[in-house]
Amino acid sequence: MKTRLVLAGKSKAEIAQAxxxxxxxxxxxxxxxxxxxxxxxxxxxxxxxxxxxxxxAMFFLPAT
Structure with missing residues (x-):
């Protein structure tokens, strides 16, 4: 999502809000x-x- 917003020319504030x-x-x-x-x-x-x-690096594992 963020990549699409950056490539669309959105500002940092617009990206954060989206x-x-x-x-x-x-x-x-x-x-x-x-x-x-x-x-x-x-x-x-x-x-x-x-x-x-x-x-x-961070790895996401199921909660135990």
Missing amino acids: IATALNRKELPALESGAMAYMMSKQQSLNDRDKVWHSH
Whole structure:
């Protein structure tokens, strides 16, 4: 969804609003078991003491 909005030339504010609206309306699909996300942002925040964190992968597994 975000890629389509960026390619359509939407602003950051418009993208954030569209994603928030889709989340609230439950229009985004649930993550499937085994899905993976790469966290690569230089602005990511771990906590208040350690401001930045290194790049890493996140794996989504069913709740146990």
